[in-house]
Amino acid sequence: MISVANILYCGIAALVLWVGPGWLLAHGLGFSRSAALAFAPALGWAMQTAAALSVALVFGFSSPVILLATAALCVCAPLLHGLAGEEERRFPMETLALAAALALVPALAVLPKVGADGAIALASPIYDHAKIALIDEIARHGVVPPGNPVYGAGGTPGTVAYYYLWHFGAAQLAFLAGAKGWEADAAATWFSTFAALGLVAGLAFRFRPGVAAPLLALLAAAAGSLRPVAGAVFGPALHRVIEPATGLAGLLYQASWSPHHVASACSAVLAVLLMAGLRARATAAGAAALALVAAAGFESSLWVGGITVALAGGTAALVLAFRGPAEGRWRFLAAVAGAAIVAGALVAPLLIAQLQAVAARGGGAPVRIEPFAVLGPLVPEGLRMVLDVPAFWLVLLPVEFPAIALAGAAGLVLALRRQPEGTQGNHRLGPALGALAFVSLLAAGILVSTAGENNDLGWRAILPAVLVLSAFAGAALAAALAAAREGRRAALAAGLVLLALGLPDALALAGRNATGAPGVDGYVFAGDADLWRAVRHEVGKDVRIASNPGRLEKLTPWPINLSWALLSRRRSCFAGKEMALAFAPLTSEEREAASDLFARVFAGTGTRADVKKLRTVFGCGAVVVTAQDGAWHTDPFSTSPLYRLAQEEDERWRIYVATGGTGTR
Structure with missing residues (x-):
């Protein structure tokens, strides 16, 4: 890790x-x-x-x-x-x-x-x-100014308005040590x-x-x-x-x-x-x-x-x-x-x-x-x-x-x-x-x-x-x-x-x-390094990924997708309203609408129109569905012509990439 x-x-x-x-x-x-x-x-x-x-x-x-x-x-x-x-x-x-x-x-x-x-x-x-x-x-x-890792309209690199000198x-x-963020x-x-x-x-x-x-x-x-x-x-x-x-x-x-x-x-x-x-x-x-x-x-x-x-x-x-x-x-x-x-x-x-x-x-x-x-x-x-x-x-x-x-x-x-x-x-x-x-x-x-x-x-x-x-x-x-x-x-x-x-x-x-706060999601998180290693193998570094912003939200007292933030080393097309609040130039109404959209899709209640919006509006070139998501059992991406299954690990994850090669390496 x-x-x-x-x-x-x-x-x-x-x-x-x-x-x-x-x-x-x-x-x-x-x-x-x-x-x-x-x-x-x-x-x-x-x-x-x-x-x-x-x-x-x-x-x-x-x-x-x-x-x-x-x-x-x-x-x-x-x-x-x-x-x-x-x-x-x-x-x-x-x-x-x-x-x-x-x-x-x-x-x-x-x-x-x-x-x-x-x-x-x-x-x-x-x-x-x-x-x-x-x-x-x-x-x-x-590249500086850096692209926006949290949100980019239509899949573009986007811009960051955050005060990022420390980062x-x-x-x-x-960069010098060849280390992870x-x-x-x-x-x-x-x-x-x-x-x-x-x-x-x-x-x-x-x-x-x-x-x-x-x-x-x-x-x-x-x-x-x-x-x-x-x-x-x-x-x-x-x-x-x-x-x-x-x-x-x-x-x-x-x-x-x-x-x-x-x-x-x-x-x-x-x-x-x-x-x-x-x-x-x-x-x-x-x-x-x-x-x-x-x-x-x-x-x-x-x-x-x-x-x-x-x-x-x-x-x-x-x-x-x-x-x-x-x-x-x-x-x-x-x-x-x-x-x-x-x-x-x-x-x-x-x-x-x-x-x-x-x-x-x-x-x-x-x-x-x-x-x-x-x-x-x-x-x-x-x-x-x-x-x-x-x-x-x-x-x-x-x-x-x-x-x-x-x-x-x-x-x-x-x-x-x-x-x-x-x-x-x-x-x-x-x-x-x-x-x-x-x-x-x-x-x-x-x-x-x-x-x-x-x-x-x-x-x-x-x-x-x-x-x-x-x-x-x-x-x-x-x-x-x-x-x-x-x-x-x-x-x-x-x-x-x-x-x-x-x-x-x-x-x-x-x-x-020193001790942290043990949580119910800690065991699943321990295996997520393998998940994101597989994602990096299938998805290029410029591709934005859709994943559940609320996944493993009990890792911290406040909900946030730490699995993506800490381990993915890939951009998200929408990383949740908490991250968007700091990084994305969105109004509160736009943040709420995006949050509701991603919540529906990964809960398994999203429609074909919702999936299309992820691809066309948010520019999601790849999608990660895990066994912790409601969409694992009612998967809207499996029947969508916009995505194809690139990799599946039994009872753990599915990785989809956009059709037409735009989501692959």
């Missing part, structure tokens, strides 16, 4: 492709040789993927393009000329070892778990990793988490040099919610006071579900770091680096790198511009404006595609202002809209982020009171990061996305703040540790208690990711 060896090969490719150039870039910025390693993964990933995608859009996706973009960054790294202004200090390498180990927690969520009976168990976050189909699409066809990065790993996704999930934790540790070290701050920052970043402890104390009464948990959660949880949003948040923090350097000395090379990092953020997440960065990053830029003497202010603003123009040009193809998709889907404005729902039914409904606003800051943030909410705020105050030790001219960095965090929290608290079924904007907008507050929390706890050695132990005790309160949730997350 997947190969552990291939995952390791992808991980090695990621380290070579992103950490190597990232270290040269970070060292070129002026970080010490050891401290540069903390920033290298996030910086290398952002700049290499953005550069490689820009080149691939012109010359195609290939090994020479990947290597050319990587080599160009390495050559240009010295042009940055010490922009960060760092002095030589030794960063504790054991911190990166801990970051690499903690990053395994989200990666485990992607891996299948084989039970003693041979059944496969999957962790819940695999639902969001159904976008692995996009990684396979890019790696298999070698493009994973496709680079699959599922294997590359697992490696890329690990790497993105490792990069985020390294960035947190590097920032903590910058504000509090030594061993303690980065190590404590990692523990704070890894801590989870207070809910398990509060639930054990208050029982069911907890949900009468506060709404149940949502996707607004800590770093390891969000990386388990959506590592591309985490990568985008890293780019947002890096952008502020680069702007702080530009404020000290504006250079063309620094502006170019800022443009690539900003582009990487947007191309990985509209919610984080687009809307949140426009608000929070813009505020941070103004703080940098108007804090301190006026000398160099207008040169800095010109450099930032130039970087914004270049970044806008880089993301223009994806931005235009997203705007066109929004217009095609309809449904009104994709974002509205609305307080995040915090308080439960114990509070009268009429008061909630008013009280939810302060409750977000005073209740929800301490509950969801006990380890970093208060300690991070304390660390920010310390950073505002004094210049970071051992740095040169970085007294503006703390306020700028504070502005980024505050506006990120503000956006999470009052903005709601309407484009999907969930409030993805609110859940993801908080991520830059999570990274920044984790770093500040590490610095604050390290300062409290130093004070404790002098007899002042209250602050340290309070910080460690808050940190400990978040550990049960983190351990529970690790357990769920």
Whole structure:
């Protein structure tokens, strides 16, 4: 199904492709040789993927393009000329070892778990990793922008309006390592988490040099919610006071579900770091680096790198511009404006595609202002809209982020009171990061996305703040540790208690990711690798396949055809309304109509007209019917002149291809 060896090969490719150039870039910025390693993964990933995608859009996706973009960054790294202004200090390498180990927690969520009976168990976050189909699409066809693996009218390649840079990065790993999309996704999930934790540790070290701050920052970043402890104390009464948990959660949880949003948040923090350097000395090379990092953020997440960065990053830029003497202010603003123009040009193809998709889907404005729902039914409904606003800051943030909410705020105050030790001219960095965090929290608290079924904007907008507050929390706890050695132990005790309160949730997350959730469909799914191997033998890579979008829907808490998404490495002519919601430019009525059509056909109640519509409207060049489908016993394809039977496995599957040879290899 997947190969552990291939995952390791992808991980090695990621380290070579992103950490190597990232270290040269970070060292070129002026970080010490050891401290540069903390920033290298996030910086290398952002700049290499953005550069490689820009080149691939012109010359195609290939090994020479990947290597050319990587080599160009390495050559240009010295042009940055010490922009960060760092002095030589030794960063504790054991911190990166801990970051690499903690990053395994989200990666485990992607891996299948084989039970003693041979059944496969999957962790819940695999639902969001159904976008692995996009990684396979890019790696298999070698074309960007990629075709749409979910839907293509009349069987055409279609276009993708999704922010796909992270998946493009994973496709680079699959392409170089000769791996499957599922294997590359697992490696890329690990790497993105490792990069985020390294960035947190590097920032903590910058504000509090030594061993303690980065190590404590990692523990704070890894801590989870207070809910398990509060639930054990208050029982069911907890949900009468506060709404149940949502996707607004800590770093390891969000990386388990959506590592591309985490990568985008890293780019947002890096952008502020680069702007702080530009404020000290504006250079063309620094502006170019800022443009690539900003582009990487947007191309990985509209919610984080687009809307949140426009608000929070813009505020941070103004703080940098108007804090301190006026000398160099207008040169800095010109450099930032130039970087914004270049970044806008880089993301223009994806931005235009997203705007066109929004217009095609309809449904009104994709974002509205609305307080995040915090308080439960114990509070009268009429008061909630008013009280939810302060409750977000005073209740929800301490509950969801006990380890970093208060300690991070304390660390920010310390950073505002004094210049970071051992740095040169970085007294503006703390306020700028504070502005980024505050506006990120503000956006999470009052903005709601309407484009999907969930409030993805609110859940993801908080991520830059999570990274920044984790770093500040590490610095604050390290300062409290130093004070404790002098007899002042209250602050340290309070910080460690808050940190400990978040550990049960983190351990529970690790357990769920490692063991998965055994389901009734797990045994059938275990045999589906053979099914899709047979399909690939009969069906060419450009052919769209019709399969039951609701098949094995109990593999996850929400229905989706994971068998196709994870194993097929082939395009679907309609992969279900859940996938179409993210990828296809269809209105809600069109999605429902398509969903009903495919449900009828694979339930065995479809008509000849329905089968014809699959062929002519959706361009289904092949069909897969399995024993789990109602159509297995009342098969509408067996009597259709539009399809012929290409292969049948007794009591398992039938593979049909379109007549006339259009569905064959």
